[in-house]
Amino acid sequence: MNFLDVFNGDADGICALHQLRLHEPRPDARLLSGVKRDIALLDQVTEVSDTALTVLDISLDKNRESLDKILAADSGNTVFYADHHYAGELPNSERLTAHIDPQPLICTSLIINQLLEGKYALWAVVGAFGDNLDESAEQLARQLGVDQAALALLKETGILLNYNGYGASLEDLFFDPVELFGQVQPYAHPRDFYANAAALRTLKEGYQSDMEQAMSFSPVHQDNSGRVYQLPAEAWSRRVAGVYSNTLARQKPELAHALLTENVDKSLRISVRAPLSHRNGADVLCRRFPSGGGRAAAAGINALPSEQLDDFIRAFSEQFHPSDSV
Incomplete structure (x- = not known):
């Protein structure tokens, strides 16, 4: 055997x-x-x-x-x-x-x-x-x-x-x-x-160096559902994506978070964290898009076509709207 x-x-x-x-x-x-x-x-x-x-x-x-x-x-x-x-x-x-x-x-x-x-x-x-x-x-x-x-x-x-x-x-x-x-x-x-x-x-x-760079970025979208960040298409940002997403989630446990990084083919790699106060829905959201999956509290999309970004942000806000997350 x-x-x-x-x-x-x-x-x-x-x-x-x-x-x-x-x-x-x-x-x-x-x-x-x-x-x-x-x-x-x-x-x-x-x-x-x-x-x-x-x-x-x-x-x-x-x-x-x-x-x-x-x-x-x-x-x-x-x-x-x-x-x-x-x-x-x-x-x-x-x-x-x-x-x-x-x-x-x-x-x-x-x-x-x-x-x-x-x-x-x-x-x-x-x-x-x-x-x-x-x-x-x-x-x-x-x-x-x-x-x-x-x-x-x-x-x-x-x-x-x-x-x-x-x-x-x-x-x-x-x-x-x-x-x-x-x-x-x-x-x-x-x-x-x-x-x-x-x-x-x-x-x-490596963690300390990468996190210092990541923490200098502001959200590209924010509402009462959550925050969306985008980092540049560099090795350091791809390395730090998961731990940075977790840090953001700890900062604002009542909000959902999404972190975007660009792939070589211009598609988007996305990490999603459901609100820590209600750890559900991340997998449901990500499975709505090609190459998406994960678990209820933390999920992702490997290659979202860039033209679908607005659709993703709209779905993200709907998925984690406070009235729907109780």
Whole structure:
């Protein structure tokens, strides 16, 4: 039997897989990941056979056709699938074990933490912080008796791991997510990773520089539904898109937020955050447009045609109008 671990390249995907491999090491497993928005990862492995696949933090709905091929009767494959994005109807296959929970305050790291009965719960806290689920992260940390200094360390680690996942391509990132997972792997405790990993120091410097630039921008649209920002088409803005969106959401928790960056082909890459006071609707909004998807609290559109920007802003305002968000 071969082993293949497929995971989203953000903090949640990395921390979910790290928990599983601390619990059940598979040093011979092949690893497959990509930038955070590279969600159709199973398209790359439809030809595998006699393989045990672990798939973490990528939308089953966006990978349905490829998953069906992987689960074909004569493939000899099995799939363990854990995720918190919209999934749609699950394939009916005895070779599929699925743990899907799209609730707004759940992430894949927290799902794995539940399955492992809290064995590596501090890494689940890191993953939840990375996914901007501060409330869920803090609740679990309180149960673990984590003090404020340690909590700040876990939060910073999650933010920095998540920061590395954003970009239009791997060239935008400081580290290929597979490489970054390799740097996380030796550490059973996040404290030791924070203290010793050179990767985290690199990410901290990049994060501070990119955020300083991002925070100088003002909204291009603002109303009582939310704020829309646009950053220039540069590598730094693509890297910072996710963590900057999360920061904006924390600033104004009653408002929705959208962040636009231009792709090479002039289409727009959009990150959407539902109001933190009502974490719903981001996925519904983004699925209305080509290449859109995500989860209720945070979603995105990979390539919105620029001529549809006015339509998007109008839909954004309608989706998150205060009278419709209660």
